[in-house]
Amino acid sequence: MSVGRGVALTCAIILMVLWCAIWCVHLLALFYGKWRLHYTPPVSPEDLQGVSIIKPLTGVDPHLYINLETFFKLKYPAYELLFCVQDDSDPAILVVQSLIAKYPKVDAKLFIGVKIVGPNGKINNMIRAYEASKYDLIVVSDSNLRMNDDTLTDMVASLSPKVGLVHQMPYVCDRKGFAAVYEKVYFGTQQARNYLSANCAGVNCTTGMSCLMRKDVLEEAGGMAAFGKYLAEDYFFAEAFREKGYSTVISGQPALQNCGSYSVDSFHQRLIRWARLRSSMIPVIIILEPITECMLMGVLTSWAAQYLFSVSPLAFFLLHVLCWFLIDYMLMRVIENGPLKISKFEFLVAWLLRESMALYLTMRAHSTSKIVWRNRKYRVRWGGLAEEV
Structure with missing residues (x-):
């Protein structure tokens, strides 16, 4: 030959x-x-620990109000909403203030201003809220997400003594137009295939658009500020938990992205x-x-x-x-x-x-x-x- x-x-x-x-x-x-999706493990009410939900915001999306309002309607015994904006001229402030006034019984706070800890603007925006959080569980949730009323319960139910981080598989809501269909097909096929198979095989596939973390373990890794030097802070969050001996898992409900402004070109830029x-x-x-x-x-x-x-x-x-x-x-x-x-x-x-x-x-x-x-x-x-x- x-x-x-x-x-x-x-x-x-x-x-x-x-x-x-x-x-x-x-x-x-x-x-x-x-096997894994759309299934919530059984959990007793006393196991539902308090959760601090951090929402970093920048500007106003056409769907911002309805997205944020779903977090005020969560059916969960104890949680707080910590909204973060970079400066006092951000129009997102008015949206948050109107929702806080509409739902006075929900524990919600607004933080204005950044604390520079690295080039990652999202981390800089969240630091002050993170430092003020009062619960042992932290959820980082992007501004373009909406939640079902039982989504937080689903995420916490996925925790176990060996699990340190629970993340949602990225997906999208139903919206009008071809660009919305295009995004949904991508997240429901190529992205879902890689995400599910990697998680099943134990490969780090964490995305930071919606993830729940144990605060004490994050503090051992240097706190949130230690990840400001990375742009893909979500990947390194998961790596830090793995190094501490904890596993990372996906929850039963996918993360529902609901951007009000979208196009094929802008989606290509994300990819x-x-x-x-x-x-x-x-x-x-x-x-x-x-x-x-x-x-x-x-x-x-x-x-x-x-x-x-x-x-x-x-x-x-x-x-x-x-x-x-x-x-x-x-x-x-x-x-x-x-x-x-x-x-x-x-x-x-x-x-x-x-x-x-x-x-x-x-x-x-x-x-x-x-x-x-x-x-x-x-x-x-x-x-x-x-x-x-």
């Missing part, structure tokens, strides 16, 4: 092994999601930012992520199947895409806990656009080390460390 044929054979075998591994990930996410952050923390992702996407994986394994088994590459590719599509559709039904609220045609168009754009967005993400986040520019270095430009 010539050297060239030996290299080709090796590459073809590696690709087929990787292809089989990806299908295992698909099935793992599907079955784990069916690019997240890809840059992931690659700075785990460099091997630069190579692995693109080749594990549906279209590129299909092209590569079509060649490998033809080389190894003399299979028609076009037939193999079409079957590969069809199976990927069907399993993604089933996974999104698991996330929705029932039939989809969008048509099959809308799902198809959004799914095709997402899969077709994956390689382009990945290349955009790796074209620079700079990140634009909340109108500020940052340069991310290896290890996830960030500095403002």
